[in-house]
Amino acid sequence: MSDPITVSLFHRMNFRDEENLLDRTVQGVISTPMDRPEGPLKVSGTATYADEDHPPGTVYGWLVRATITKGWVVGLNSRALRRMPGVLAVIRDERMIRNPAQGGDAKSPYQGPAEVFYKGQPIALVVAETFEQARDAATAAQAEYLDRSHKAVIVPAEAEYETPRGEQSSQGDLDRAMQEAAFSVDVEYTTPSMSHASMEPHAAVAWWQDGRLTVRGSYQMLNTNAQELADALGVSPKKVRILSQYVGGGFGSKLGISHEAVGAAIAAQKLGRPVAVALHRRQVFETTHRRSESRQRVRLACDAEGRMTAVGHEVWVSNLPGESFSEPVTQSTPFTWAGENRLIGHHIGRLNLNGAGSMRAPGEAIGVPVTEAAMDELAEAAGIDPVEFRLRNIPEVDPSSGKPFSNNRLAECIRRGAEKFGWADRPKQPGSRREGEWLIGMGMSAIIRVNMMGPSTARVTLNPDGTALVETDMTDIGTGSYSILTQIAAEMLGLPPEKVTTMLGDSDLPPSIGSGGSRGAASSGTSVMLAAKALRKKIAERMDCDPDDLTLKDGTAIAGNRQRSLSDLLAGDTLEGTGTIKPGLAEMHHRQASWGAEFCEVAVSSVTGEVHVRRLSGVFAAGRILNAKTARSQCLGGMIFGIGQALHEKVETDARDGNFVNRDLAEYHVPANLDVPHIDIELLMDDRDAYANPMRAKGIGELATCGTAAAIVSAIANATGHRFRHFPVTLDKVLEKLG
Amino acid sequence: MRPFDYTRAHAPADAVGAEARIIAGGTNLLDLMKLQVETPDRLIDINHVGLDRVERDGDGLRIGALVRNSDLAADPAVREGWPLLSKAILAGASAQIRNRATTGGNLMQRTRCYYFYDIDAPCNKREPGSGCGAIGGNNRQHAILGASDHCIATYPGDMAVAMSALDAVIEVEGPAGKREIRAADFHRLPGDTPQRDNELQSGEMILSVRLPAPLGGRQIYRKVRDRRSYAFALVSVAAVVVMEAGRMATARLAFGGVAHKPWRVPAAESLLTGQPPSPELFDRAADAVLAGARGQGHNDFKIPLLRRTLGAVLAEATQESK
Structure with a gap:
């Protein structure tokens, strides 16, 4: 088999789109209420989520919670815990994190398990042969503290507030306008702390092979997640691969890497075995954002x-x-x-x-x-x-x-x-x-x-048999990414959606902005569109026509009165298109x-x-x-x-x-x-x-x-x-x- | 979860007197074991001992301890003669949990107090002498009646509230033989032994629950809660009212979500019995129910809420049929 013929298209969104290409394609797939391609797997329980597939030899970790609100951990009964049945390690490592990374951070969150900033903060990881042994031992953990809980600030009314200059603005004279108005309201509302409560709790299964870490986890933004994890561990981002093929809801709680990923990676490194760390529902609530x-x-x-x-x-x-x-x-x-x-x-x-x-x-x-x-x-x-x-x-x-x-x-x-x-x-x-x-x-x-939009890249491969493969590290957190990316590629290439396969959730694939901020569909979708557009140009060349005069439908290329099947046109070649979109001036000059x-x-x-x-x-x-x-x-x-x-x-x-x-x-x-x-x-x-x-x-x-x-x-x-x-x-x- | 021994009973006799925690549906005990709130060394599984039928007992009914909540709620005889019980069960938990939960197990379910569930928090019920986290803490769900300085937890269930109003009798067997406990007396007040939820003695097992003859009348179970399903009662009112010639010939009331046990006040029922219904009378009944009621801060609203809910339930139960 010969190497694929590669083409690429880059677009920065500086100006108004004049082309409106998706209103001129004719496959009729885009915008339709197409069923999710992965739907049957999900409803039959056969889509494997993060903690549902453990490599042979996997051992299990459970995070130990701080029982003070503020202070330092000065000791832990690690020796006693290590003597408990099945316990392999009690890990307190300076690389462990205080709180999850924020979305898009691309660097480690605050590290060091010794200082406690909130009740329930993970302060150690107990690893054992079985899940139950790890949990039992972690529950038996007794930490010694330098307890400063009396200095903790818990109630907003008692907090000192910062007023960042860049986040204030005013124009005109609000006070005067209020006084002179015919009608006005001056009201105070409060909203409480809330929690994402995604169905799938956070989980990570980590293993090292030839110096490279793979983590099966439940995350939303794989490209920056790999960078966050690498930074936390002190390794090159190239040494980290994250897999999140299916994500059982995130709502933002999985934008950044969390305690389970760092803990599992460190433990797997120390033990030389795959380590799975899943957060209990109670830990999800008290340790994630x-x-x-x-x-x-x-x-x-x-x-x-x-x-x-x-x-x-x-x-x-x-x-x-x-x-x-x-x-x-x-x-x-x-x-x-x-x-x-x-x-x-x-x-x-x-x-x-x-x-x-x-x-x-x-x-x-x-x-x-x-x-x-x-x-x-x-x-x-x-x-x-x-x-x-x-x-x-x-x-x-x-x-x-x-x-x-x-x-x-x-x-x-x-x-x-x-x-x-x-x-x-x-x-x-x-x-x-x-x-x-x-x-x-x-x-x-x-x-x-x-x-909003974020930089995103996708690869679309058109195979000699007229099928297509869409690849990006975009995630589907239940939102329908698999569906829409399949539809965009099918629409652009004139293929029935069954001929298009979409692969997501692997940080080794071309980087997208991921799922967050309602940007995912527009950003990764556009990158798929651009990749397919690059392929359309190549097809037009082979049809000897202007790309604007090319019509693709049901696996057939049409230009004027000429019509050829895609597989015929490809003649055994594989076309590989890469599309990249970046935000530009358009969002600056138009609200x-x-x-x-x-x-x-x-x-x-x-x-x-x-x-x-x-x-x-x-x-x-x-x-x-x-x-x-x-x-x-x-x-x-x-x-x-x-x-x-x-x-x-x-x-x-x-x-x-x-x-x-x-x-x-x-x-x-x-x-x-x-x-x-x-x-x-x-x-x-x-x-x-x-x-x-x-x-x-x-x-x-x-x-x-x-x-x-x-x-x-x-x-x-x-x-x-x-x-x-x-x-x-x-x-x-x-x-x-x-x- | 701590390691434990597990044995399966094949007849009630295997479980009676056993030095082990009994497990039936496991909808509450397993959760508590995972959290190490409960750490039994031994479990004896009674899912295979029979006791899983609803049978006629004279004019009444005998409900086996292993009858599942969903089966009991759907039982035609229960729906016909004791609709209050069916309504109360269906107001509780979720369909999945009711499919698994049993009659005996439901009576044995433990409080949902946040501090009882948190092994890092003080709780006299979980660890006698450690203190009560809920007093001075977050106590929206807690008791306004019958609480003590040691514990302000509530019994969270619905089924037992209806059984209490219906004068059900719980049949138990222990090493010393069989005995009966009125449903209304089964659960205890916390006093200075909040670790004891109920009157069941060590080695005793619930065999069945007996319902006396149907009362007829209007039977209402109104559960007030923070969402419409899958939430514990803030206040629930179980009422059976039989009207005769414009007067309340029978009035039975029990309340959930307000105390360490289903709350029954005979004085309130006496006030109503034989009287024509009126808002003033309902209010006096509420006074009797709420005698000694005390809020803990976050749950103060339960006092007016009980009064208002009781008034509405009694108005509904006594209105002329259209």
Whole structure:
């Protein structure tokens, strides 16, 4: 077999896409609700997740938790533990990490197991022949501490806050605008610490072979994950390979490498055997990142006609000492609503709790619900319907920077959503509609999430038999990457999707940005598109035509009145295309975001304060929709996430010692099936964003959760006549107001 | 999990008097063993001893200790004569857990107190004398009635609340023979021995639960919780009310989620019995139920919540049928 003929295409997104190629291809695969190629494996339990495939000779590690909140570990009963049945090693290694890496760090997080910064921090790893022996021995661990827990800062109110200069901004005069406004609101909301609660707990299986480390793990961004792990271990990134073929949910908790990867790698190195370390659910909760709690002050003002004049959004969030990540709560506040007087404030406090990091839509997921709930308050104060109030205040351009929008479909989403939902039937007077003991109300929210892209490369190989192989280190964390990348390649090459195989989740494959920030589909998708486009050029050469005049469909190349099968055209050759996309000026000169609107009906028990979401409906615009089914699933998941945020989810921290007390899925409440009503979703299938990327597609993974909770609390206000500004709205808070 | 010995019983006699922890469905005990909250040296598995049938017992019913929760809730005789029991069981856990959990095991389930579950935290129930983490800690789910300075944990179950209201009797057998314990008396108050959840003595085993003749009337189990399924009760109210000529001829009440045991207050039931229903009367009944109630901070809301829920349940149970 001869070497493949290689071609490549690089594109930096500096300008508007003029080609709109995916609207001119004819295979008809793109955007369809194609089933996931790997779906049968997943539903039959035969897709192997990280901890489900152990090489022969694998031994097992279990992390030991710190039982103090702050201080130093000065001793451990390692000798006694080593005498326990099956125990092979008790590892305290300076390379072990305090907290997981933040997404995209590409370097090790803070290292050293001796200093304790939060209760539950891993301080050692016990390795034994069996999982049960490791766990038993780790539970028998007794550490000696230099205990400084009394100096720990646990409650946000007691934290000292930093005010980073680069994260403050203002224009006009907010105070004066507030004073002179016809109507204004000045309100404080709080959101609690939350946890990702992915179904698959974090796990890593590590082994060394010929000086090279392989880790089967559950991670989202393999290219930077390999660099993080290499840096933590002090080896070259070339010496690290990470495999994450299937990931059982991440929501940001697997953006960076975590304790299990570093621990397993060190143990495997020391023992010369494969080592598996899986986190117990309780360890996932207390050692991986949480979403920071927040305190948010929102000031909004408008004139007598309901035209907004002021937008102020100041936030207080937290993290561990030294961590650079700070929940970007105000991310979409600068551009969503009009108003010439504006202020953004950001403050970060240091707490002795497990680290804060990215969780599904970091920033907007908790920022938009608060600003949108405050918008509902201002609309009420102004006596204007919340839908109408918003429609009056959609800015022509980004009011903070003056940049034009790449596109802005917010008004259409709101109008379409209101019509579908039957918004006209909303009770005009809060607290006026009743069904037996149940108070009925409706609420809505605008939905906003910034659009981002990251550098990504993919390889698409067209085989002599007319099949194609797509390869990138992109991950599929349940989002549908396998589906959409298959569809993009099939559409571009004119192949039925069954002829395309997509291989993901191996850091040895061409590097993508990975899954995170709703960037994955647009970034890795574009790289696949570009790789296929390079192949199209090569095919056009062989057809002796201009690439613009080439049509590919069902394995046949067509140019004018000539038609040849691809396998015929390839004549035994293999074509290998590599595509690379990089972000460029387009995101600098045009404000890019995905848009939506959600509408909700709730019933609130006047007896118990229980809140039932009865209807939830959303309309979304995210550029080209690559797969109508997986996109809808993302929106469903996001809206259910929003129900949890509004009504259920909260990390319960013991204020005395920072202990994460509800660290299991029985007590950390995410919505159960009964909490989720029928959810109606409409995607604006005609949307295209030419500034986003050549596919004209934008992020959708996190979009739908950015505002759901505002629709719900606004509906509760409409039902009861009371505002609830502290999430989650549990029944005790409702009872207190119902009187 | 600590290593343990395992034996399988083939008849109740194999398990009665055995120096071992009994395991049936394992839906609670195994979790606790994995966390080393429970560290039994020996387990005896009673899944193969029979005792898995629901049988007529005169006008009543005898439920074997190994009858699965899902089977019991779906049993036509139970649904017909003791719907309260069926409703309470279906309000608990998840379908998967109910398929596995047994009648006897459900009575033996342990508290869900965060501090009981955390072997690094103080807990007098888990480790007598170590203190109570929940007092002064996170106690949203904890007791407002019958608690002590040593323990404020709640009994988390639903089935036993209904059994208590229905005057069920638990039949147990120990080395000294068989005896009966009223369901309402089965669980204990924590006092200064919170490590003892119930009256079962060492070596004793639950054989069955006997339900007396059906009461008829309206039977309501209302469970108030933080989400609509798969959450423990903040407050639950089990009520059986039989109306005759506009008056409450029979009124049975039991409450879950508020104490170390299903909470039954005969004085409240007496107040109602023979009286025509009225909101004022329901409120007086709530006063009787809540006599001595005390919040722990995070759970203070349970006091008004119980009052309001009881009022709504009694209003529903006594309303004229349409």
